[in-house]
Amino acid sequence: MKLKIKLADILIIVAVLSLAGALFFLPRLWQRPGGEAVVEVGGEVVERIALDGPDGEIEVSAGELHFVLERRGGAVAMREIDCPDRVCMRTGFVRDTGESIVCLPNRVIVRVEGARVGEVDIVAG
8 A cells, every 4th residue: 555645744744743843832932031039938038039141059047047059140050958859959050030949848939020110121101
């Protein structure tokens, strides 16, 4: 049995692949780079870190808890923290508004928020 591929088959395959590519890349167009990382421990904000600052390590202390964040290229990652599973350290760098790093055992959340005052989200007129 010989398989015949028609022009319509090729067009359908191209259309499906194009739609799949668009659905993969379009959400990335709406993501905005964040302006700052908000560090919460136990529900209380303990630090705000500007993501456009100089690259390097940032030590954060909240009571007896101490941990180290790394800021690089407009993103932030958890580098050192004392917890049993270290899932938060494997999260990697977060940079887009809405992304977060969570350490459940220590009740630490590092959440990326949009830029502060001065940046326009939308102009209505």
